Amino acid sequence: MSAQVSESVLQARNITQKIEGVELLSDITLDIQPGEVVALIGPNGSGKTTLLKTLSGEQQPGNGSVRFHNQCLQDWSKKELAQHMAVLPQKSVLNFPFTSSEVVALSRTPHDSGKEIDAKIVAEVLDYLDAGYLAERLYTNLSGGEQQRVQLARVLAQVWNEVEYPRLLILDEPSSFFDLSHQQMLVDLVRGLAKKNIAVLVVLHDINLAMSCADRVAVLSCGRLAAFGETEAVITTEMLESVFSVRAKFLFDPETGCRFLSMTGAVASSKDLAGLS
Amino acid sequence: MILREIRLPRVLLSALVGAVLAMSGAVLQGLFRNPLADPSLIGVSAGASVGASAAILLGLNWLSVWGLGGLSVVALGAFVGGFLAVLLVYQLSTGPQGTSVTTMLLVGIAISGLAGAANSLMSILADNEMLRRMSLWQMGNLDLANWSRIKICLPMLLGFLLLLRGQAGNLNAFLLGESEARHLGIEVDVVKRRLILLTALGVGVCTALVGAIAFVGLIVPHLVRLLSGPDHRTLIPASGLMGAMLLVLADLFSRILIAPAELPVGVITAFLGVPFFVFLLRHQRGKLL
Numbered sequence: 001m002s003a004q005v006s007e008s009v010l011q012a013r014n015i016t017q018k019i020e021g022v023e024l025l026s027d028i029t030l031d032i033q034p035g036e037v038v039a040l041i042g043p044n045g046s047g048k049t050t051l052l053k054t055l056s057g058e059q060q061p062g063n064g065s066v067r068f069h070n071q072c073l074q075d076w077s078k079k080e081l082a083q084h085m086a087v088l089p090q091k092s093v094l095n096f097p098f099t100s101s102e103v104v105a106l107s108r109t110p111h112d113s114g115k116e117i118d119a120k121i122v123a124e125v126l127d128y129l130d131a132g133y134l135a136e137r138l139y140t141n142l143s144g145g146e147q148q149r150v151q152l153a154r155v156l157a158q159v160w161n162e163v164e165y166p167r168l169l170i171l172d173e174p175s176s177f178f179d180l181s182h183q184q185m186l187v188d189l190v191r192g193l194a195k196k197n198i199a200v201l202v203v204l205h206d207i208n209l210a211m212s213c214a215d216r217v218a219v220l221s222c223g224r225l226a227a228f229g230e231t232e233a234v235i236t237t238e239m240l241e242s243v244f245s246v247r248a249k250f251l252f253d254p255e256t257g258c259r260f261l262s263m264t265g266a267v268a269s270s271k272d273l274a275g276l277s
Numbered sequence: 278m279i280l281r282e283i284r285l286p287r288v289l290l291s292a293l294v295g296a297v298l299a300m301s302g303a304v305l306q307g308l309f310r311n312p313l314a315d316p317s318l319i320g321v322s323a324g325a326s327v328g329a330s331a332a333i334l335l336g337l338n339w340l341s342v343w344g345l346g347g348l349s350v351v352a353l354g355a356f357v358g359g360f361l362a363v364l365l366v367y368q369l370s371t372g373p374q375g376t377s378v379t380t381m382l383l384v385g386i387a388i389s390g391l392a393g394a395a396n397s398l399m400s401i402l403a404d405n406e407m408l409r410r411m412s413l414w415q416m417g418n419l420d421l422a423n424w425s426r427i428k429i430c431l432p433m434l435l436g437f438l439l440l441l442r443g444q445a446g447n448l449n450a451f452l453l454g455e456s457e458a459r460h461l462g463i464e465v466d467v468v469k470r471r472l473i474l475l476t477a478l479g480v481g482v483c484t485a486l487v488g489a490i491a492f493v494g495l496i497v498p499h500l501v502r503l504l505s506g507p508d509h510r511t512l513i514p515a516s517g518l519m520g521a522m523l524l525v526l527a528d529l530f531s532r533i534l535i536a537p538a539e540l541p542v543g544v545i546t547a548f549l550g551v552p553f554f555v556f557l558l559r560h561q562r563g564k565l566l
Contacts, residue, residue, distance in 0.1 A: 058456055082462030089456055095310065096452050096507040109450050110462035154453075158461070 007070055009034050009168050009199045010055060014064035017050055017223075024050045025223045028064075032201055034166035035194045039210035039231070040203045042220030043244055048203050049090060049172060051220065055201070056087045056170050069165045082110035084165055086158035090172040090203075092151055094139055100150045101126065101135040107158035117161070125157040126150075130185060144177040156189075159198055169193065171202040175209065187213045208260050211235055219243055232259075241267055286423050291528040291542075292521035293430040294419075294483045295493055297437060299520020301476040302494030303501070303513050304441065307448035308472055309378050312502075315495035316480040318385045319473065320362035322491075323392035325484040328358020330399045330411050351414065356485035362388055363477035367470075378455075378469075416541030417488035419528050426486055437479050438517075444472060445509035452507065490543045493520050496550045503557055523550065 008031040017025040025047050032038050042048050053059045055066055057073040066073045068085065086107070094103065101122050108118040126132045131149045134142065139150060152174055159167040175186050183206070190200050190213045204210045210217060210231070217234040219227040221243045227234045240248045245267040250259050298316065305314045316322060332354030366388050370381035400408055447468050450458040459465045480494070497520045498512060505511050527545040534540055 056460065058459060077462075078459070078464055079462035082460060085460075087456075087460040089454070092454055092457060093310075094453055095312065097502070098452070098507055102506070102508065103453075106450055106453060106461065109446055 007034075008032060008067075009036075009069065009166050010201070011067045011070070012055060012061075012064065013067075015051070015054055015061045015066065016063035017047075017054055017059065018062050023223055025054065028225045030218055030225065030228055032168065032199050034199055035197045036216065037190050037194055037200045037202065037214050039214035039217045040201060040220065041205070041207065041210055041217060042226075046220040047223040048220055050223075052087070052170055052172055052201070052203065056085065057081065058087075068168070079110050082158065083163055084159070085168045085170065086155035087170045088151060088155045088172060088174055090176075094147075097138045097140050099136050100131065100139055100142070100153075103139050103150055104153045104157050107154045107156075110158070111161070113161065121157050121160045122153075125153045125160060129153045129156070129189070130182070145179060145182065148174065148177045149182065152186075156193075162197075167198045169198055169200045171200065173203050173205065175204070175206070183209060207235060207240070211259065211261070235261075282423075286427050287419055287528065288525055289427050290430060290487065291419055291524040293427070293434050294487050294490070295497075295520040295522070295524025296517040297430075297434055297479045297483050297520075298490060298493040299497035299516040299523075300437065300441065300513050301480050302520075303498035303509070303516040304444070304448065304472055304476050305494070306498055307451055307509055307512075308469065309382060310452055310454070311382070312499065313495070314382070315492075316476065317389065317491070317494075318382060319477065320366045320385045320388040320392070321359040321477055321480045322484060322489050323389035324362020324365075325355040325359030325481065326415050326489055327362075327392045327395050327399075328354035328356070329414050329488075330396055330403075331358070333407050333410050333414070334399050334403050352485040355414075355488075356481050359481040359484055360477060362392065363473070363481070367473055413541060414488045415543075417490035417543035417546075419487050419531075419542055420539060429482065430486065433479065433482055437475065438514075440471075440475055441513055444468065445513055448472075448509040448513075449507075488541075488543070490524070490546055492546045492550045493524060496554045497523060499554065500557065 010032040012031070013029050015025055015028040016023065028051065030038075040048055040051065050059070054061050057066070057068075057076070060074065068076060068081065073081070098106075104122045104126060105118060108121070111118070113121075123132070123135070126135050129149050129152060131146070131153055134146055134150060139147060142150065152171070155169060155171070159169055175183050178186060187209065190202065193200055194215075202213070204213075214231050216229060217227070217231050218225060219234060219239060226243050227239055237248050237250070240246055240261075247264045247267060248261050249264055251262050252259055301316050302314075305316060305318065306312055308314075309318070329351050332351045366381060366384045369384045369388075370377055396411075400411060403411060447458070447463050450461045450463055451465075451468075453461075455465050483490075498516045501512055501515045501519055505515060523546065524542070527549055528542050530549065531540040531542045531545045534545075
């Protein structure tokens with residue numbers, strides 16, 4: 001245990017990732033603080049998933065370093081790391097007829113907490129995600145959104161109990177199949193996790209969703225970190241125009257005090273303009 | 278006397294071989310996350326039959342090597358062939374990124390095809406007597422059971438059980454996907470290598486002892502899954518039990534159906550297992566996949 005007072009959960013320095021000479025990530029430096037929600041946004045193919053794989057230790061960085069609780073990722077034992085960090089991939093395929101609660105219970109593999117505690121955590125987490133009614137149903141018979149909720153419950157159960165260090169949850173597009181009410185549930189969930197001292201790094205495509213749940217936002221564009229900072233400061237119409245090529249307008253709801261975005265059109269690219277003239 | 282020296286070893290050998298084949302099938306289906314995988318997919322059976330055919334063709338079966346626990350040269354050839362095939366499949370599908378199970382599946386099919394061609398070639402070169410021996414071997418038979426074979430098989434089964442005991446949880450996590458298993462704290466590549474070698478060894482020895490017995494490794498884990506779900510902590514031991522029962526039963530039929538002659542047991546497992554399997558599939562559809 002280090003004696004440092006405010007220590008990042010995760011710290012990435014100058015990460016570069018290349019595959020067959022093509023640079024997928026270049027010189028990315030970011031950090032995640034305990035209990036903080038960081039949203040990762042960026043256009044398709046900007047390197048979000050590659051970055052998540054590097055930050056979670058699935059891929060070694062070509063250059064640079066990733067430190068989890070001030071210790072190099074490679075130096076963590078796999079089991080110990082899994083007790084502190086859970087990762088929800090974009091898409092999981094499970095073809096075997098487990099029940100939902102059996103799927104969620106698999107998350108307890110790295111823990112030695114015993115059957116009773118595990119069963120309690122599984123039930124708690126399923127209820128928390130409004131999926132208690134799915135517990136005894138076969139995973140293979142569920143709808144896409146229900147399966148996604150069960151998988152979310154699985155990674156949540158993995159970091160549910162208090163351990164020595166603050167925990168980290170990495171979610172790659174967790175809401176892609178969610179209906180409106182469950183998107184809202186995700187916002188509340190992620191905010192609630194911060195209070196349990198679980199930091200969250202989440203890839204989102206819906207900028208409004210990102211604005212309502214993130215403390216800080218990281219923007220990836222063509223493998224580079226275009227911006228990283230407080231949500232309000234990062235999400236600007238200029239950024240959306242330069243990174244996402246969309247024109248947008250902020251609307252303000254005086255009743256709730258919320259800002260939200262309205263897209264007004266695509267920015268014509270220079271190629272299209274050349275074609276017109 | 279007949280009971281102790283002929284019947285008992287034969288029943289025991291059937292049970293042991295059935296158990297190992299069925300458990301190997303359960304493990305491989307979990308490892309490949311594919312309910313259609315079976316031990317033949319990683320090339321064991323094909324390699325073993327090439328090894329056995331080669332031994333028959335070269336006339337090596339007339340030499341007996343009793344020093345090796347009563348194993349004939351044909352059995353040794355089968356074991357070596359099966360093991361080499363798996364090593365080849367494993368090597369070819371392992372790159373700097375680790376072992377890809379998808380590639381392994383495809384390479385397994387390719388190597389099996391190659392082995393099939395080699396077998397055909399050898400059957401052209403063989404005379405009638407050799408040909409008959411080759412095809413009998415490929416259908417599997419248990420009439421060579423004796424105590425020295427049990428002595429090889431029993432410790433192997435015990436070792437198999439011991440080494441598999443700790444792997445059920447890992448296999449459950451594997452069903453979620455490899456990267457998911459990795460994030461659950463499992464040393465994926467280590468576990469994969471261990472399980473592949475373990476099943477190759479198990480199936481290799483079985484095939485060497487009794488020839489190729491089809492369907493046990495494919496069907497039994499399915500039957501168990503339909504009865505008690507996909508959890509490997511129950512699936513593996515239950516598959517072992519059911520595999521043992523199925524093969525003992527099949528062997529019994531093979532001896533009495535056209536007595537005093539014998540049917541090859543591989544024929545019985547197919548005739549017995551497949552209709553039952555299809556029946557279950559039709560009646561439990563939706564629960565299996």
